[in-house]
Amino acid sequence: MSPPSTLPPGADRVEQASAWCLRLAEGSLSPEVRARFDAWLAADPANARAFDDVACTWQSLEQTHQSPALIAMRRSALDAFRRGHAAQWSRGASRSRRTLAAVAAVLALLAIGTGAWLRLVPSAYQTGLGERQVVVLADGSRLSLDAQSRVDVRYTGDRRVLRLRRGRAKFQVARDPLRPFSVGVADKTVVATGTEFSVELLATQVHVILYEGSVEVLGGERGGALRPVSLTPEPETPAGAAAGALTPGTELVAGIAADRALVKAADPVRSLAWEAGQLAFNDEPLSSAVERMNRYAEVPLAIGDPGAGRIRVSGAFVAGDTAAFVEGVTGIFPVRVIESDGRLTFVSAR
Numbered sequence: 258m259s260p261p262s263t264l265p266p267g268a269d270r271v272e273q274a275s276a277w278c279l280r281l282a283e284g285s286l287s288p289e290v291r292a293r294f295d296a297w298l299a300a301d302p303a304n305a306r307a308f309d310d311v312a313c314t315w316q317s318l319e320q321t322h323q324s325p326a327l328i329a330m331r332r333s334a335l336d337a338f339r340r341g342h343a344a345q346w347s348r349g350a351s352r353s354r355r356t357l358a359a360v361a362a363v364l365a366l367l368a369i370g371t372g373a374w375l376r377l378v379p380s381a382y383q384t385g386l387g388e389r390q391v392v393v394l395a396d397g398s399r400l401s402l403d404a405q406s407r408v409d410v411r412y413t414g415d416r417r418v419l420r421l422r423r424g425r426a427k428f429q430v431a432r433d434p435l436r437p438f439s440v441g442v443a444d445k446t447v448v449a450t451g452t453e454f455s456v457e458l459l460a461t462q463v464h465v466i467l468y469e470g471s472v473e474v475l476g477g478e479r480g481g482a483l484r485p486v487s488l489t490p491e492p493e494t495p496a497g498a499a500a501g502a503l504t505p506g507t508e509l510v511a512g513i514a515a516d517r518a519l520v521k522a523a524d525p526v527r528s529l530a531w532e533a534g535q536l537a538f539n540d541e542p543l544s545s546a547v548e549r550m551n552r553y554a555e556v557p558l559a560i561g562d563p564g565a566g567r568i569r570v571s572g573a574f575v576a577g578d579t580a581a582f583v584e585g586v587t588g589i590f591p592v593r594v595i596e597s598d599g600r601l602t603f604v605s606a607r
Contacts, residue, residue: 386405426455474486489520540569556599558582591606
């Protein structure tokens with residue numbers, strides 16, 4: 258089957274894989290182009306293997322483009338490509354074609370002959386204190402990371418496997434029925450198709466909010482198999498959720514290692530406020546609010562006793578404005594703050 262129109266039919270297999278990787282990274286494919294891509298993958302198992310190799314490198318190419326090792330490899334690859342395609346370059350190929358050819362050459366070099374370099378390519382995206390990040394993955398899916406978060410990524414020919422190690426992330430999944438998209442978090446696994454959802458890991462809980470499409474949440478292994486989590490909907494939760502499956506506009510809250518989960522209606526605007534630098538809380542335990550504030554807090558917050566942690570708080574705060582958060586909480590609720598050891602600790606007022 259034909260490669261992308263930007264490469265001739267006789268192009269090297271890895272060049273074709275590189276071109277497809279670039280097309281996918283640019284955004285969603287039209288149905289016609291998607292069909293051509295699927296046909297190219299199915300035409301030869303070697304095509305799928307080449308695409309897997311290139312995709313693994315492509316995922317982190319942007320993050321590491323200033324690496325001295327990559328700069329040297331890029332220079333060597335471009336020199337080799339120019340020597341092998343001197344006629345094409347002398348004809349004044351368009352800038353976009355030259356760029357694509359250069360990308361293909363670099364990725365071909367990385368995929369074929371640089372095992373040492375592949376060990377240097379990170380397979381995770383992470384953010385630091387107060388930092389947020391949006392990443393476009395190799396298949397066109399978008400990953401939005403909250404502060405102090407980490408997501409591991411591994412794509413293969415038949416699956417897209419991610420794991421949230423800490424913090425919170427939102428996923429906009431590019432449709433690909435042949436490669437399921439899953440996100441592991443603690444002992445839970447969220448399986449999605451083309452959809453949009455967020456996953457958050459707190460100290461004792463997992464939160465999953467579905468904005469569009471459908472996801473299924475599976476529990477820990479039993480006898481080597483994952484099983485759908487049993488759902489207990491709140492009274493006003495939209496109907497239609499099956500075992501483990503969420504409907505748009507709902508949120509799953511599950512304890513780590515728990516077989517059952519609570520499902521409730523979600524407020525999309527409030528739940529996504531963090532992407533705009535706001536942290537919004539709606540009748541949540543102070544302990545959870547403190548965890549989220551600490552992703553941005555220069556002076557960390559802490560909970561000094563169980564009673565303080567159980568207080569339910571609501572409100573919206575600028576991410577990183579610890580002073581406003583402390584003032585708001587202590588001004589309304591029966592708690593006070595003790596400052597010691599470089600942190601602010603909430604304790605029950607006595």
